[in-house]
Amino acid sequence: MVSPMQKKQAVTDVVGHGLCSVRRACRYLGVHRSTYRYRAKPLRPIQLQLHQRIVALSWHHPRYGYRRIRALLAQEGWSVSRKQVQRVRHKEGLRVRPKPQRIPRQGISTGLPTQAHEPNQVWTWDFIFARTDQGSTLKMLTMLDEYSRRCLAIRVERQIQSGHVLFTLWQAMTTYGIPRYIRSDNGSEFIAQKIQIWLSENQIKTRYIDPGSPWQNGYIESVHSRFRDECLNREW
Numbered sequence: 479m480v481s482p483m484q485k486k487q488a489v490t491d492v493v494g495h496g497l498c499s500v501r502r503a504c505r506y507l508g509v510h511r512s513t514y515r516y517r518a519k520p521l522r523p524i525q526l527q528l529h530q531r532i533v534a535l536s537w538h539h540p541r542y543g544y545r546r547i548r549a550l551l552a553q554e555g556w557s558v559s560r561k562q563v564q565r566v567r568h569k570e571g572l573r574v575r576p577k578p579q580r581i582p583r584q585g586i587s588t589g590l591p592t593q594a595h596e597p598n599q600v601w602t603w604d605f606i607f608a609r610t611d612q613g614s615t616l617k618m619l620t621m622l623d624e625y626s627r628r629c630l631a632i633r634v635e636r637q638i639q640s641g642h643v644l645f646t647l648w649q650a651m652t653t654y655g656i657p658r659y660i661r662s663d664n665g666s667e668f669i670a671q672k673i674q675i676w677l678s679e680n681q682i683k684t685r686y687i688d689p690g691s692p693w694q695n696g697y698i699e700s701v702h703s704r705f706r707d708e709c710l711n712r713e714w
Contacts, residue, residue, distance in 0.1 A: 483569060485509045528556060529566055536572040541708040543574050592659050592685055594625035600685070601630065601657040602698045603647075605638070605665065608710045619643060620705070621650055624661070624697045630654055640670035651680075661685040661695055 485507055492503045504511050521529060531554075535547050542550075544563040551558050567573065594600040603621040610616060617638045621631040630650040635642060651657075660677070662668040664686055677684060687694035 482509075482513065482571075484571060486514055489514055528558060528562075531556070532558075532563055532566045533570055533572070536567060536570070539708070540712070541574055592661075594623075597623055597626050597628075598655045598657050600624040600659045600661060601650075602661040602695055603643075603668070604662060604695060604698045604702070605667075606702045606705065606710075608706075619646055620698060620701065621646065622698050622701055623654070623657075627697070627701075628654075629701065638667065640667045640673055643667045643670075644673055644676055656680060657682055659683050659685050661687065661698075663687050663692070663695065664689055 486509060488507055489500065489503045489509055492498060492507075493500050497503075498506075500514065501511065503509075504514055528551075531551065532547060535550050536542070539547070539550070544560065544567055547567070548558060548560060548563045551563070592600055600623075601621060602624055603619065606618045606620060608616045608618065614636070616634055617636065619631065619633040619635075619638050619642070620629065622629055630653075631646050633642065633646045647660075658681075660682055662684070667673075669686070674684075692699050
């Protein structure tokens, strides 16, 4: 997205090189002449600092919209309105690129849904994969509380086996408590006998989704989508 300031600068460059008049340059580049002639008042130091912070946060979190940028500013102690953040982002040409639309998968869920009505009622876990610049694959185990939407664990390894899964679950339980249900697909790590025995001993019931039906585990899939969009797909 080209910002208004960049358009005005383009008009100045075109006119400065003697390629055409201001009137024609503004018409070709889609800039009102009144907008081109307008000169904004210089910002006060505190306004300039806020402006620079909005731009910096927007560049650091390219998938964040104005609401989440404003929330970050509030955490830092800034008192800023929604329109202020929108105005700065529009002026600087900062916007979140829309994700490509996907065709929704068709089908009917035949799993055993258990809706969470309080924390620690239903946890869910799954794997997500990413490839490094060197071409190697990272395997990540993520764990989520379906009621609070809190991410309980993210374990990153080259390989994750059932023992790693069990240890990660134990760590989460020592911190957050014991869930009544845990939802997952039928991956070998989740249906391993040692995990089945351990879950039974701790009175944790399993909820396995149907094979090839990730939409039955929608909460963790949503987290994975955002995790990949905001973190894994970025160039660090």
